[in-house]
Amino acid sequence: MGCRAAGPGSTVLGMGTFEGWPAWVEARPIEKPDAEAWAGLLADVQKVDQDGENFSVEDLLEELDDPLVNAASDTIGLWTDGVMVGYGLVRWRTHVIDVHRLNTDAAVRPAWRRRGLGSALISWMTGRAGELHLEHHPDVDAELNAGTISTNEGARTLLTSLGFEECRYFFEMKRPFDSPIPAVEASAGLRVVTFDPSYDEALRLTHNDVFLDHWGSTPKDEDTWKVWFTGSRAFRGDLTFLVLDGERIVAYAIGYEYEADTAATGIREVYIGQVGTVRSHRGRGLAAVAISAQMREAERTGYKRASLGVDAENPTGALGLYERLGFEQDKTSITYRRPLT
Template identity: 60%
Template sequence: MGIDEGWPAGLTARPIGKDDAVAWAELLAAKEKVDAEGENYDADDLIEELADPSLDAARDTIGLWSGEQMIGYGVVRAPDEVVDVHRVRTEGTVHPQWRGRGIGSALVPWLNRRAAELHHERQPGAQGEINTGTIDTNTSAKELLADLGFEKCRYFFSMERDLGKPVEVPALPAGVRLVPFTPAYDEPLRLAHNEVFLDHWGSTPKSPDSWKTWYTGSRAFRPALAYLVLDGDEVVAYTLGYEYVADTAATGIREVYIGQVGTKRSHRGQGLAALALAKVMAEAAAAGFQRASLGVDADNPTGALGLYERLGYTTKNTWITYRLPLD
């Protein structure tokens, strides 16, 4: 699929490379000032995303340029495996000063076409759909997606908790151990995570490469803020914490992001996830973090929303995932 196909006059389009990371970060910073999504990136964050081994940046990314300024971008990603539906995810934006000129109306169809190609290349026999998301306060994005045939399919809450308030770590139940993450647990943790999230909407098993890229190999991962619950030598529950330095630079608030919380089905109902999460929060507070945040599926089947509310988290904003079926 070509990339020079009907963009507004004066713009050029090309795949995104590592040398574009600074311009890409500037575009996302401009977006954040207007859209207020609570997401900030520096160039190193974006270079890390481009290093994802499952991403073919030459075909799955696009940057839109006016001279030396990146004024729009798009990325298409497909999961490692299929559980029920092959959900190809797209993302993108247009610089706020360039909105209202038809750029988004050209960008989304490009993303859709590349998503369809990726689906047919990787999982031609599976049911497929495009998933994309937006914060619920972005009226123009919601209208554009609706106009292009997308329908709402899932809601997610971004939640936060002030770590200036005391964190009570529950007592450890008999028969299990709470241990800090070390590299020796990395592969057992990956396998446990894959098992835990099989019943979560949109989740797919993570390959070793994907796990390293987005989880324990990420530059944001903080091993000192990751705790596991063991039954014997088996990982049965866990909480993993991350720190995004670009967020701290933008907000002045040091925040631990709770990226993954899970308990194996065989050990649910014992408060193990609450134990691991509270421990991470307490350790973060002791290390000088001022706030904890996380995201949760509004229809999470394990009751995670209630757990987070009991631990003092409140909803900051709501995100909507949209779907478009692929033939």
């Protein structure tokens, strides 16, 4: 299924056509040569929205390699006078547990806001999401998800005005290494090891099982795992710790370093992307064991702080765990939903 720009004001998209772009906009799919312009757009967005996410050209090229994104049909870039002024992107899910939640990314360059581009992007993403849903999971309910930092009143107002409702809150938490990191030891019979590629598939399967009871999570296939988890350019195996019972992974904390964030802030930070404990071993403090080992190694190797994101309604009580380890809330992001009909 391909997509080709049909000139300013319209874009041909697979099974349908969206013609809601302003006449002064050229709308076409994002291609790899556009990554530098895309990064410039996001840098301008970050200066105003301050959500703490920075992207390099290399990061965006990785986005285009996502196996669940066909750039030719699932992305759109908006251009005027050779400047990228907005973009949209839709991702579908290979597996569905309850509802097919299609995720979106989108932004409009601040100087071009309040000209109808945000509404047009959401209309395009809604249409494309509907196509993807019918193609992949037509027999289940579906919804479009969009997220924004809680302080972005413009985005919140836009989403609400277009029929989206708040459905989930996530806290970004940070833990500077300016106070001692507690050493949390594993109980007798368990071992703590750093990641080795020989554990990769076992870690994927363990993660899929652990997160079955987490909102919005679905099992990760091998291709997605390799692009966004242990195959990501941000992944740090030396900062990923596993708790083993025999040879079985029973808890883990996966570490990442986003170099664009370091360049923007001047602070080297380990991002704890995924933390989990298998059901049979919950309640024994094993996630704290993995995170403690991770932070101590990060501090030893020159990192200045750790950060992570947590669902405010996490069913395993993760928020309390992170607070006990010294993490404090820094920002709040909100996920919005709108059913696809």
